[in-house]
Amino acid sequence: MGRMNGLVLSLGALGFGILYLPIIVMIIYSFNAGKLVSVWSGASLKWYASLLENDQLLSAFGTSLLIAIWAATIATVFGICIAIAFVRFGNFRSRLALSAIASAPLVMPEIVTGLSMLLLFISMESLFGWPAGRGVDTIIIAHATFGMCFAAVVVQARLRDFDMAIEEAAADLGATQPFIFLSITLPVIAPAVVAAWLLAFTLSFDDLVIASFVSGPGSSTLPILVFSKVRLGVTPEINALATVMILVVAVAVIGASWVLRRRLAARSPD
Amino acid sequence: MAPFIRLKFVSKSFADVVAVDNLSLDIEKGELFCLLGASGCGKSTLLRLLAGFESPTKGTIEIDGHDMAGVAPADRPVNFMFQNYALFPHMSVAGNVGYGLRRAGVRGDALDERVNALLKLVRLQNLGSRKPHQLSGGQRQRVALARALARRPKLLLLDEPLAALDKKLREDTQFELVDIQEKLDTTFIVVTHDQEEAMTLAGRIGIMDAGQLVQVDEPRKLYERPKNSFVADFLGTISFVDGVVGQRDKTGIALDGDLKIRAITNLDLAVGKAVRLAIRPEKICLSRTASTAPNQIEVVVEDLAYLGFATNYRVKTPSGQMFKLQQQQRRSNETPLSWGETGYVHFDPQDVIVLED
Numbered sequence: 049m050g051r052m053n054g055l056v057l058s059l060g061a062l063g064f065g066i067l068y069l070p071i072i073v074m075i076i077y078s079f080n081a082g083k084l085v086s087v088w089s090g091a092s093l094k095w096y097a098s099l100l101e102n103d104q105l106l107s108a109f110g111t112s113l114l115i116a117i118w119a120a121t122i123a124t125v126f127g128i129c130i131a132i133a134f135v136r137f138g139n140f141r142s143r144l145a146l147s148a149i150a151s152a153p154l155v156m157p158e159i160v161t162g163l164s165m166l167l168l169f170i171s172m173e174s175l176f177g178w179p180a181g182r183g184v185d186t187i188i189i190a191h192a193t194f195g196m197c198f199a200a201v202v203v204q205a206r207l208r209d210f211d212m213a214i215e216e217a218a219a220d221l222g223a224t225q226p227f228i229f230l231s232i233t234l235p236v237i238a239p240a241v242v243a244a245w246l247l248a249f250t251l252s253f254d255d256l257v258i259a260s261f262v263s264g265p266g267s268s269t270l271p272i273l274v275f276s277k278v279r280l281g282v283t284p285e286i287n288a289l290a291t292v293m294i295l296v297v298a299v300a301v302i303g304a305s306w307v308l309r310r311r312l313a314a315r316s317p318d
Numbered sequence: 319m320a321p322f323i324r325l326k327f328v329s330k331s332f333a334d335v336v337a338v339d340n341l342s343l344d345i346e347k348g349e350l351f352c353l354l355g356a357s358g359c360g361k362s363t364l365l366r367l368l369a370g371f372e373s374p375t376k377g378t379i380e381i382d383g384h385d386m387a388g389v390a391p392a393d394r395p396v397n398f399m400f401q402n403y404a405l406f407p408h409m410s411v412a413g414n415v416g417y418g419l420r421r422a423g424v425r426g427d428a429l430d431e432r433v434n435a436l437l438k439l440v441r442l443q444n445l446g447s448r449k450p451h452q453l454s455g456g457q458r459q460r461v462a463l464a465r466a467l468a469r470r471p472k473l474l475l476l477d478e479p480l481a482a483l484d485k486k487l488r489e490d491t492q493f494e495l496v497d498i499q500e501k502l503d504t505t506f507i508v509v510t511h512d513q514e515e516a517m518t519l520a521g522r523i524g525i526m527d528a529g530q531l532v533q534v535d536e537p538r539k540l541y542e543r544p545k546n547s548f549v550a551d552f553l554g555t556i557s558f559v560d561g562v563v564g565q566r567d568k569t570g571i572a573l574d575g576d577l578k579i580r581a582i583t584n585l586d587l588a589v590g591k592a593v594r595l596a597i598r599p600e601k602i603c604l605s606r607t608a609s610t611a612p613n614q615i616e617v618v619v620e621d622l623a624y625l626g627f628a629t630n631y632r633v634k635t636p637s638g639q640m641f642k643l644q645q646q647q648r649r650s651n652e653t654p655l656s657w658g659e660t661g662y663v664h665f666d667p668q669d670v671i672v673l674e675d
């Protein structure tokens with residue numbers, strides 16, 4: 049048994065090592081003073097400084113941020129609606145079907161999602177003339193659609209153990225349906241809503257594959273730009289940029305789990 | 319004048335379950351009415367019909383002279399106190415209590431004043447800023463009560479209001495609830511499956527079974543004059559004797575066979591008819607020696623349980639009839655009967671209940 053445990057532990061350590069070591073090395077080398085990516089020649093923040101001077105990078109960062117914020121917001125609103133339908137309406141079988149429809153995109157290859165989105169936009173353009181070409185708006189739509197499914201899953205988990213009686217109590221005390229949603233339902237599921245938004249945000253901010261399909265000229269997101277630069281060779285500047293991206297995503301993910309955890313702790317009885 | 323609440327032939331079915339079955343009931347203004355019944359007999363459903371969360375499949379509900387068909391919960395002069403309180407977890411105690419008042423347009427000082435008065439009524443004046451999860455079970459229960467009373471409903475529906483409290487707290491709260499009800503002169507309908515609670519609280523009790531009201535009466539009447547075996551058995555302990563009417567006179571009957579039990583009744587029972595009698599344990603006397611008392615039967619002690627203030631006995635006649643009885647501890651110098659000993663039970667014909675089924 050002891051030997052077994054040792055084996056399990058070292059395999060786990062190996063897996064995490066392969067996953068995290070390169071990231072750590074990359075972060076360390078982003079502070080490298082020299083121009084070569086693999087030779088350490090003293091610490092410096094110069095690549096971060098040069099990031100700030102790189103207008104192309106800065107504008108891609110801005111585009112990504114704009115897309116992620118819009119996509120996450122739209123995804124969360126739709127996700128809440130889907131989650132409510134999930135938990136509250138219809139019979140068992142229709143809920144099962146809905147749940148399958150909503151969770152399929154979670155495991156769908158991104159290539160498929162990206163390609164089908166592209167086809168949709170092209171045929172829409174030829175049918176109604178909108179969207180004219182591809183750009184920021186098409187990326188937002190594409191990201192919002194697949195982010196919506198993730199948001200729905202997060203919110204419905206919370207709605208499932210929502211006590212319906214508190215909505216009835218509000219109705220009994222004279223509140224109308226929209227007011228009940230705003231004053232009771234939304235505040236109670238707020239942690240899940242925040243978590244869903246942050247999740248959709250990181251998914252959009254990270255995404256390369258789908259964005260590549262539906263982006264157009266002048267709408268390069270950060271991952272698209274990084275990917276195209278890396279093909280010309282990795283520079284320490286890219287290391288610095290990747291480090292910043294890790295930071296943004298980590299803040300979002302840790303923020304999401306912190307909000308959820310804190311609310312759960314507050315809710316558990318005494 | 320029409321009664322305050324009138325249910326006429328009300329039924330409610332969910333898919334294949336009939337939760338409330340052709341039920342009629344009148345309740346007067348200012349009453350504290352208890353609905354008592356086993357789990358799943360339709361008590362909550364009946365309350366939800368009155369509150370307007372469900373609409374009846376059949377029948378009509380009138381409150382204060384108005385037909386409630388199609389009237390939304392918010393527009394009924396009714397408030398509901400939920401089985402698990404259903405407090406708003408993200409609002410303070412004062413926020414919870416004031417929610418209904420704010421919906422009614424009460425603001426500012428008037429709002430504070432009314433909220434404070436309500437908190438005082440339920441003795442929570444210092445806890446207004448706490449969140450529900452920072453309260454004990456009993457305090458939550460009182461917040462729920464204050465919140466339900468805030469809009470001064472004409473009718474308050476309470477679904478197992480005390481179920482989540484421990485025994486001691488429950489007993490204290492029962493009296494508080496009655497006090498508040500008397501002070502406000504609001505009609506209360508309280509659901510419970512605890513018979514002792516129903517007896518303590520209610521002016522009248524309705525016993526429910528399978529969606530129907532079996533008997534509606536004052537607690538004493540229900541206990542001493544139950545209509546049928548279900549009610550007799552449901553409330554407290556009782557011994558049943560099945561037999562055939564052997565004699566009939568002006569005031570009562572006597573059984574045929576070896577147990578010639580006499581009972582006072584004005585039910586129309588002819589000689590030869592099968593009948594079921596019932597006797598409460600505290601009405602039966604047990605003694606070592608025979609006397610000339612009526613309804614005296616020789617028995618053997620089968621089982622006994624010493625409770626301190628009294629002793630519960632199970633005794634058996636030579637023909638196999640069981641009686642459950644309770645003997646108060648008296649200062650007599652007669653040593654109490656023990657296992658296997660022979661003695662005599664007797665009871666007043668007045669105390670024998672003749673059941674209708």
Ligand SMILES: Nc1ncnc2c1ncn2[C@@H]1O[C@H](COP(=O)(O)OP(=O)(O)OP(=O)(O)O)[C@@H](O)[C@H]1O
Pocket residue numbers: 332333335336337355356357358359360361362363364511
């Ligand atoms: N929304 C519903 N859908 C389907 N069946 C229901 C619904 N609500 C209640 N029932 C059924 O109706 C019956 C009566 O339920 P109800 O909640 O009124 O019981 P109760 O007397 O309040 O029980 P308890 O003491 O356990 O609270 C039960 O068989 C229950 O399963």
Ligand SMILES: [Mg+2]
Pocket residue numbers: 361362363401477
């Ligand atoms: Mg119930």
